[in-house]
Amino acid sequence: MADYLSQIIFWLGITLITLGVIGAMRRIRLWRQGQSSTVHWKGLLQIPKRYLVDLHHVVARDKYISNTHVATAGGFVLTSVLVIIVYLFGIKGAVLNWLMLFSSALMLVGAVFVFKRRINPPANLSKGKWSRLPYSLLIYSTTFLLLALPATGLLPDYTGSYLMIALLSVGVFWGFSEMYFGITWGGPMKHAFAGALHLGLHRRQERFGGGRSTGLKALDLDKDSLGVEKPEDFKWNQLLSFDACVECGRCEKACPAFAAGQPLNPKKLIQDMVVGMAGGDTAKFAGSPYPGVTGTYKGGAIIPIVDTLVPANTIWSCTTCRACVEECPMMIEHVDAIVDMRRHQTLEKGNTPGKSAELLENLKTTDNPNGYAPDSRMDWAADQNLKVFGEDTQQADVLLWMGDAAFDLRNQRTLRATVALLRAASVDFAVIGNQECDVGDAARRLGDEATFQRLTKDNIATLSKYQFKHIVTTDPHVFHSLKNEYPDFGGHYSVYHHTQFLAELVQQSKLKLNSTSLGDVTYHDPCYLGRYNGEFDAPRYLLESMGISVKEMERSQRRSRCCGGGGGAPITDIPGEQRIPDMRIADAKEINAGTVAVACPQCNAMFEGVVAPRPDIKDVAELMLDATVFEEAH
Known part of the structure; x- marks a missing residue:
């Protein structure tokens, strides 16, 4: 009778694995409908490492599901390998029986926790076919646990009765259908097949092994x-x-x-x-x-x-x-x-919502999103006596990129503060003045790749005329574009966000800061500085150097809530139930912050647009200027 059951498992396995292979070919044909892209064959060899390290690095943020996934997925993979060895290839042995017992028990433990999670699932979890997955996992693991127990001699052989054969056959059929057939035919286990290949053949191979890849891919305009x-x-x-x-x-x-x-x-x-x-x-x-x-x-x-x-x-x-x-x-x-x-x-x-069309037209005609006269970019600095590349000098240690803050009264205060701090540290810097064009960030995110590439090439041509060691900017969007997207077009620069550069100056004792008392201060991580570029420490270091103990909001650092100012969102202005900046300021109010320190002109603008009462909004550079010890001139 045991042999009869083995034959059932063998033929069910062969049939459903064959159907699974057919399904795999079908899925591959669906993917091949897409356009050509580099095939990273070497990535396939990295799948185990990427699964165990890169993927679980993210999964581990939820400890419950992380441990559950290790047990369930690990048990499933090992059990499936053993099923193929024992029942399809007919290789027997005590060691294999004990391994089957261990793997199926491990998977069963994980399946129990999956089931528990699904009893009252959070709203973000999909239901439908996903609601049956706990049952499928339980049935698959339990079936092979029941087969392994007598095989190891822990229990008498009960697999010879017609009732057990029938029950175990149903379990094998259900489990194989979900795990081997459904894995390529649209079942909830589909992610195991597609996900593994995705990890190996990922379009952004740089993301693995601790790397970062956040610049948008260039579009071939021809x-x-x-x-x-x-x-x-x-x-x-x-x-x-x-x-x-x-x-x-x-x-x-x-x-x-x-x-x-x-x-x-x-x-x-x-x-x-x-x-x-x-x-x-x-x-x-x-x-x-x-x-x-x-x-x-x-x-x-x-x-x-x-x-x-x-x-x-x-x-x-x-x-x-x-x-x-x-x-x-x-x-x-x-x-x-x-x-x-x-x-x-x-x-x-040409279908863009809100004021997108106007912004894109302004970029085409005036090289800035608000349509200001290009030769007015330096008006804010009339009293600053700044050195200008091409007029006063051909080289400097630092090129200060002004960005759109040059046209905005509020963010000009950040620029002025940064200029004052650079001078206090005796930094040799200059600007390119009215030669500066918008970096094209908004154009690219709104889909106007042509305007982005034109602005990029114009800026690169301008920068090629001068000699400098570093570019410093107060705008994370400018920082990201120059650092991560301009290299695709030949623009390779050493780019600093102003908080990074100022942090180095403080560390080198070129800037000295007094302690300041501002009450409860929180810091908002800009998306394009934090998530996009992994810079979380420099702004906090500067605040702490002023004696400020940063009070963190619940969502901070890599999980910071967006201010709502990126991707052209303020321009497209799609209606919702509430405003994103209002939600972020509510986060600050929850911890009773009196001041929100920011490091981005867009964050500044979005938060200052929130109706009072609200915390004060200050750029880190502004706070530093108030705390800086200026040496007396002799």
Whole structure:
């Protein structure tokens, strides 16, 4: 009778694994609908390490699910390998029996915790097919645990009765169907197959091994089609990445637009891309919808996405803060997908919401987003006696990049403070004055890659005329563009955010700071300095050097809540239930902060737009200026 059961397992295994392979070929064909992209074959060899280190580095932020995943996934992989060895290849042995007992028991423990998590799941977890996964995991692990117990001699052999054969056969069929068949045919275990390949063939290989890759990919403007109109316009490895989604909803919890009630849910967006790739409609999605959006949408590989599969306002709600990307345990690049779709809408169709068209036209005609006369960029510095490259000098140690703050009365105070601090430290610096153009950050995030590339090339041509060691800027968006995106066009520079450079000056004792008493101070991490570039310490070091004990908000550092000012969001102005900056200031009020220290002109503008009463908003450089010890002239 035991042999009879073994035959059942053998034939069920062969059948469902064969169907799983067929399903795998089908999924691969779906991915291959996408556009060509570099194949990183070496990455396949790195899958185990990337799974155990890079992926679990993110998963581990939730200790409960991290430990659960280790037990469940580890037990599943080992059990499946042993099933193939013992039942499909017919290799027997006491060691294999004990290993099967251990692996299935380990998986069972993990499955119990998955089941417990699903009894009253948080709102960010999708339901539907995911609700059956705990049962499938329990059945698969329990079935092979029951087979292993008598095989090891721990219990008498009870597998010979017709009842046990029937029960175990049902368990094998259910478990194999979910784990071997469903893994490539759209079941909840689909992420195990697509996710593993995604880790190996990821479009941004630099993200692994502790690396960082946050600059947008350059668009070839000579192509006939610009951006993504249809699912087949994505790169093939982007389509693969969409299939890797586990619908955990971490991106949903982190998304500021979703929290504000704007029509964006990053998790649903990725699942809609899967629908578009495979064809069908969105009716079976069992997670949170886009806020304020109802109804079923349809899609297909050659069917336009915007307003057919996804509402237009969805892609324009994104602030490009990368909170979704930072939290994704499968390392999916949501922002890349959104900007790719924006590029088509902007470059091919001219469909941009709010005042986007006006901003982009201003950039084309005046090289700044607000349409100010280009020769007025230096007006703020009329009393500053700044050295200007090309007029006063051809070289300096530091090039101070002014950015759009030069046109904004509030942020000119930050620039003035920075100038004063550089002078106090005897730094040799100069500006390029009216030769400076906008770096193109807003244009690129709004999808106007052509304007971004034109501004980039113009700025690089200007910078090539002069000699300097470093560029310092008070704007994280400028910092990110110059540091991470200009190199694609030949612009390689040593770029500092002003807090980084000032921190070095303090460390070198070139700036001396007095202790100051401001009451409770919190620091808001700008997305483009923190998540995008990993700089969390320099601003805090400067505040602590002034005797300020930073009181952290609940969401800080890599998990900081966006101010709402990135990605052109203030310009697209998609309505929601509340404003993102209001939510962030509420975070500060929760800890009774009297001052919010910032390090970004956009954060400054967004927070100062919050209705009083609210904390004071001060750039770190402004706080430093008040605390700086100035040496008396002799």
